[in-house]
Amino acid sequence: MEGALMATEERSAKSDHADSSTGMLELRDIVKRFEKPGQGEILVLDEVDLDVEAGAFVSLLGPSGCGKTTLMNVISGLIEPDRGTMRRGGRDVSPDDLSLGYIFQEPRLLNWKTVRGNIEFALEARDVPEGEWDGRIDRYLDMVNLGDEHDNYPTRLSGGMKQRVSIARALAIEPEIMLMDEPFSSLDEITARDLREELLDIWKREEKTIVFVTHDINEAVFLSDYIYMMNTDGEMFARREVDIDRPRQYDDPDIAKREAELYREFHEHVVD
Amino acid sequence: MDRLTRYLYTVASIIALLALWYVGGVTLPEVIPGLPETYAALVVVLTTPGPYGNMFYFHVWKTIEMLFASLFVSMIAGTVLGVALGRNETLESTLATWIYAWLAIPSLVIVFVSAIWIGFDASSGYFAIPLVITPFVGLNMWEGTRNLDTDLAEMAEFFGAGRIQTFKDVVVPQLAPFLFASFRSGLSIGWKITLLVEAFLLTRGVGFMFRRYFDQYDLPTMMSWLIIFVVFLIVVEYGVLAPLHERVMEWRPEAEGVRVTE
Numbered sequence: 331m332e333g334a335l336m337a338t339e340e341r342s343a344k345s346d347h348a349d350s351s352t353g354m355l356e357l358r359d360i361v362k363r364f365e366k367p368g369q370g371e372i373l374v375l376d377e378v379d380l381d382v383e384a385g386a387f388v389s390l391l392g393p394s395g396c397g398k399t400t401l402m403n404v405i406s407g408l409i410e411p412d413r414g415t416m417r418r419g420g421r422d423v424s425p426d427d428l429s430l431g432y433i434f435q436e437p438r439l440l441n442w443k444t445v446r447g448n449i450e451f452a453l454e455a456r457d458v459p460e461g462e463w464d465g466r467i468d469r470y471l472d473m474v475n476l477g478d479e480h481d482n483y484p485t486r487l488s489g490g491m492k493q494r495v496s497i498a499r500a501l502a503i504e505p506e507i508m509l510m511d512e513p514f515s516s517l518d519e520i521t522a523r524d525l526r527e528e529l530l531d532i533w534k535r536e537e538k539t540i541v542f543v544t545h546d547i548n549e550a551v552f553l554s555d556y557i558y559m560m561n562t563d564g565e566m567f568a569r570r571e572v573d574i575d576r577p578r579q580y581d582d583p584d585i586a587k588r589e590a591e592l593y594r595e596f597h598e599h600v601v602d
Numbered sequence: 603m604d605r606l607t608r609y610l611y612t613v614a615s616i617i618a619l620l621a622l623w624y625v626g627g628v629t630l631p632e633v634i635p636g637l638p639e640t641y642a643a644l645v646v647v648l649t650t651p652g653p654y655g656n657m658f659y660f661h662v663w664k665t666i667e668m669l670f671a672s673l674f675v676s677m678i679a680g681t682v683l684g685v686a687l688g689r690n691e692t693l694e695s696t697l698a699t700w701i702y703a704w705l706a707i708p709s710l711v712i713v714f715v716s717a718i719w720i721g722f723d724a725s726s727g728y729f730a731i732p733l734v735i736t737p738f739v740g741l742n743m744w745e746g747t748r749n750l751d752t753d754l755a756e757m758a759e760f761f762g763a764g765r766i767q768t769f770k771d772v773v774v775p776q777l778a779p780f781l782f783a784s785f786r787s788g789l790s791i792g793w794k795i796t797l798l799v800e801a802f803l804l805t806r807g808v809g810f811m812f813r814r815y816f817d818q819y820d821l822p823t824m825m826s827w828l829i830i831f832v833v834f835l836i837v838v839e840y841g842v843l844a845p846l847h848e849r850v851m852e853w854r855p856e857a858e859g860v861r862v863t864e
């Protein structure tokens with residue numbers, strides 16, 4: 331564990347000279363407070379540090395309400411932190427400098443547009459030349475196995491299909507880093523397992539970096555290279571590696587073992 | 603229900619109404635204008651020559667002109683007002699009470715006051731009618747704006763959609779049902795106020811016709827004018843509003859509101 335952390339530090343030191351569009355994304359001392367009616371100010375993110383290595387699958391694990399979505403919103407630029415810095419390749423960066431895709435906790439589709447129209451919305455917003463639209467739409471809808479649903483409306487799709495449209499929409503803008511906020515937590519386990527496999531395929535093939543939020547320890551262990559753990563006080567209290575060979579199996583005893591260890595650690599930090 | 607059954611029910615209801623009317627006219631001739639007399643009066647109204655070819659064209663057109671011009675103004679003013687209220691909390695808390703006060707002013711008072719301020723001509727109609735309808739539209743659009751989905755706004759912001767794209771693809775579709783509801787209530791309220799204005803202040807239009815034949819105690823002719831305008835409003839609803847609503851709401855999985863086309 332110590333070794334892994336030191337290796338990370340070394341790498342970040344070296345990347346000082348690298349271009350700011352590559353290399354590790356480092357968040358430092360992110361603080362965010364919210365006004366809560368009747369409760370005054372609550373501290374949602376308390377000096378949070380986060381390292382996202384290029385090409386890694388990183389999970390953010392924490393109980394409901396601990397500030398996971400808030401942190402994703404900070405990275406994506408939807409909310410401004412009260413304090414803290416974001417650096418990449420040794421340079422300060424703002425969310426606008428990053429190539430990001432965001433899969434929200436809910437699908438957030440435009441119900442009055444077809445599946446194709448929803449992806450076109452993102453492509454238009456990102457100023458992707460119109461000549462590329464059809465190619466990208468076909469490619470990414472096929473990737474999430476929705477090749478036949480171009481002209482269907484979201485209101486006629488199942489929950490899992492909507493979530494996949496939302497994934498295709500994020501992929502279609504061809505981001506380097508994908509932010510995924512509990513994308514599978516509202517799905518049944520069978521569908522979720524299928525989608526996780528698909529996601530890992532895409533991650534490997536497309537060489538994406540993924541920041542994945544979840545409150546499911548098993549899911550985090552199955553998917554991630556390393557896991558950040560948060561508690562309800564808004565503290566990021568640990569970073570833990572998952573050194574299990576891929577492709578991983580759900581019934582692999584190593585996964586169960588890692589899951590149990592992390593659960594124990596979680597329990598100690600969150601309960602006392 | 604399939605199209606044919608629906609159609610049959612509509613026809614049956616019209617026949618039943620006509621039958622009831624006929625029986626009523628025979629048994630209570632003092633109160634209900636007889637069906638044959640009304641038919642005869644209607645034929646007279648429809649065939650009397652006048653400006654624009656037929657006399658009724660002129661009066662119906664004048665009423666339509668005033669009604670739709672007022673609706674047009676009210677839809678714009680009410681939407682701007684409602685959206686402003688829904689988006690701006692300061693404005694909302696400053697103005698909310700006054701909107702309700704405005705709604706509480708009887709339309710008749712607004713019509714009379716306009717006549718005193720502006721005079722007994724069409725301009726007071728163009729002033730009074732929008733003044734009556736606008737708060738209804740405003741109230742509807744206010745509600746619609748409060749219901750705008752902030753998650754979708756965030757999504758649009760994240761993908762970097764500009765103001766125009768966001769307005770066109772995210773805001774307007776969410777406001778569409780409220781725009782339809784506003785237009786429908788504006789139409790039905792506006793038509794009544796237009797009649798009031800014409801009956802009290804003017805010498806043309808369907809409302810004036812009502813007063814003229816009221817003064818002559820001519821119930822069948824009053825009835826004819828009512829029929830003409832009600833038919834017109836039904837044509838607007840079924841011929842324009844309903845199909846348009848249907849098209850705009852095509853994405854909805856279940857039928858919503860009136861569904862006239864299959």
Ligand SMILES: Nc1ncnc2c1ncn2[C@@H]1O[C@H](COP(=O)(O)OP(=O)(O)OP(=O)(O)O)[C@@H](O)[C@H]1O
Nearest residue numbers: 364365366374393394395396397398399400401545
């Ligand atoms: N816009 C906001 N204004 C005020 N408080 C907020 C806002 N957004 C989030 N909060 C508060 O911040 C805390 C963290 O919220 P957040 O959505 O980040 O949690 P989360 O970890 O994503 O939870 P979940 O797993 O349930 O999605 C909560 O207490 C929430 O009430």
Ligand SMILES: [Mg+2]
Nearest residue numbers: 398399435511
């Ligand atoms: Mg969340």
